[in-house]
Amino acid sequence: MNKEPHAEFDLIPIDDLELDLKNPRIAKWLEIYEGKPSTEQIELALRSGGGQEDVGGPSYQSLKQSIQTNKGIIHPIIVNIDDKKKMIVIEGNTRTHIYRELRASDTSGSWDKIPAMVYKQLPDAIIDAIRLQAHLVGTREWDPYSKAKYLNLLRNSEHLTFSQLVDFCGGDKREVQNYIEAYNDMESFYRPLLDSDQDFDPSRFSAFVELQRSRVTDALLAASFTKSDFAEWVNSQKIYPLATVRKLPQILQNDKAKAVFLKSGAQEAIKVLDIPNPESALQDANLEQLAREICKRIAGTQYSEIQRLRSRKETPEVTIVCDARDALIELCKDIGYDEE
Amino acid sequence: MAESSAHIRLVEEMVNWIAKKYLNGERAYLLIDHPDSHTNNKPPNINGYVPDVFSSIAPPGCLIIGEAKTINDVERIHTEEQIKAFLRHCRNYENAIFVFAVPWQMSRFAKAFIKRLQGQTESSIVEVNVIEGLLG
Numbered sequence: 001m002n003k004e005p006h007a008e009f010d011l012i013p014i015d016d017l018e019l020d021l022k023n024p025r026i027a028k029w030l031e032i033y034e035g036k037p038s039t040e041q042i043e044l045a046l047r048s049g050g051g052q053e054d055v056g057g058p059s060y061q062s063l064k065q066s067i068q069t070n071k072g073i074i075h076p077i078i079v080n081i082d083d084k085k086k087m088i089v090i091e092g093n094t095r096t097h098i099y100r101e102l103r104a105s106d107t108s109g110s111w112d113k114i115p116a117m118v119y120k121q122l123p124d125a126i127i128d129a130i131r132l133q134a135h136l137v138g139t140r141e142w143d144p145y146s147k148a149k150y151l152n153l154l155r156n157s158e159h160l161t162f163s164q165l166v167d168f169c170g171g172d173k174r175e176v177q178n179y180i181e182a183y184n185d186m187e188s189f190y191r192p193l194l195d196s197d198q199d200f201d202p203s204r205f206s207a208f209v210e211l212q213r214s215r216v217t218d219a220l221l222a223a224s225f226t227k228s229d230f231a232e233w234v235n236s237q238k239i240y241p242l243a244t245v246r247k248l249p250q251i252l253q254n255d256k257a258k259a260v261f262l263k264s265g266a267q268e269a270i271k272v273l274d275i276p277n278p279e280s281a282l283q284d285a286n287l288e289q290l291a292r293e294i295c296k297r298i299a300g301t302q303y304s305e306i307q308r309l310r311s312r313k314e315t316p317e318v319t320i321v322c323d324a325r326d327a328l329i330e331l332c333k334d335i336g337y338d339e340e
Numbered sequence: 341m342a343e344s345s346a347h348i349r350l351v352e353e354m355v356n357w358i359a360k361k362y363l364n365g366e367r368a369y370l371l372i373d374h375p376d377s378h379t380n381n382k383p384p385n386i387n388g389y390v391p392d393v394f395s396s397i398a399p400p401g402c403l404i405i406g407e408a409k410t411i412n413d414v415e416r417i418h419t420e421e422q423i424k425a426f427l428r429h430c431r432n433y434e435n436a437i438f439v440f441a442v443p444w445q446m447s448r449f450a451k452a453f454i455k456r457l458q459g460q461t462e463s464s465i466v467e468v469n470v471i472e473g474l475l476g
Binding site for chain 2: 143198202203204237240241267334
């Protein structure tokens with residue numbers, strides 16, 4: 001008779017645990033070692049990619065910071081005791097390693113034992129299912145509006161400091177601040193425009209995040225518009241697709257584009273901005289020629305030029321490069337080279 | 341273009357929804373752009389775009405066009421042009437129904453979106469349904 005696998009919660013000494021060599025996050029790194037990799041090599045693989053945000057999850061450093069702040073983990077790791085009585089971590093290798101690091105560095109807290117759901121002699125198929133759920137499906141991330149709403153509650157009702165918020169959820173202070181301000185702008189200027197709460201569309205949140213950028217607010221003020229006008233444009237889908245919000249400063253600075261925007265929306269206004277110079281040979285080049293030229297130019301770009309561009313973020317010169325990137329991604333999706 | 345599993349799932353949900361609401365649960369009348377559909381059972385090209393679901397024979401005297409979009413595809417120029425093309429086609433029929441299937445997070449946006457496109461295409465006569473509560 002088939003029995004459902006049964007797990008028991010326990011606090012397991014971290015020294016009794018063995019990390020999992022088949023862990024999807026590190027398997028690609030371990031393939032470079034011949035024979036069985038040592039614990040040190042496994043740990044090195046877990047740390048690889050250090051500063052970058054993993055797709056769908058926090059970076060190693062953010063996770064470590066969060067565990068340290070919370071004095072432990074929230075979700076227990078998953079352990080299987082195999083037929084040789086070894087305790088293998090099926091899910092939670094990185095967290096186990098972080099416990100070991102925190103103990104080794106004498107960080108305040110209790111790091112000798114880790115909360116775990118412990119299975120005994122799980123069949124491979126079940127182990128695979130657990131890995132799949134944990135690493136390919138994973139937990140569902142909150143949508144940005146919900147995240148901002150919660151951050152706002154923590155900041156303005158629970159009175160947490162920004163550094164506490166950053167410790168809890170990762171990112172940086174500016175990002176957290178922008179989220180909270182965007183949430184409040186959406187509540188103050190967008191919600192009152194709606195006939196009922198049923199019409200409130202949280203998917204418009206990223207427009208309000210963009211509104212926190214100084215180039216957008218400055219452009220609004222310079223053209224004598226307000227945040228209420230901005231909210232109205234979002235509500236009436238004048239700012240559509242949402243990415244067009246980044247063009248708003250240029251649209252508002254150009255009288256003709258501004259008039260088209262107020263009548264027909266950002267998409268049409270951008271066409272006015274993008275009218276090519278008739279004398280330019282660029283308009284005669286086809287897409288392939290232009291793409292080749294862009295590749296060639298980027299490949300030949302000097303480091304000093306990169307540095308110069310880095311220092312000119314938010315200028316039209318850099319903005320148009322980012323717009324070109326977005327347009328290329330859209331095109332690649334349309335022709336079947338989706339990032340998925 | 342390879343279809344994502346999320347899109348296939350949305351199309352499946354939409355087919356079930358249309359069949360239940362308009363066809364007493366009978367799916368056989370529907371032409372579906374689905375990997376399992378026979379070539380002869382694929383929807384026709386309408387003003388340059390192929391919808392995910394199509395029926396012009398049932399319910400009698402009624403045209404149904406259904407389109408599904410994943411969360412990454414809803415807010416794209418291509419989608420806007422495609423839906424405008426469908427709405428322009430629908431407005432030529434006395435009883436036309438346009439069904440839009442999007443993940444639940446985008447359903448409020450989708451309603452406002454379709455309303456705007458109906459204004460632009462002068463197709464307010466078309467019955468529009470945005471299906472609620474679909475997973476992305």
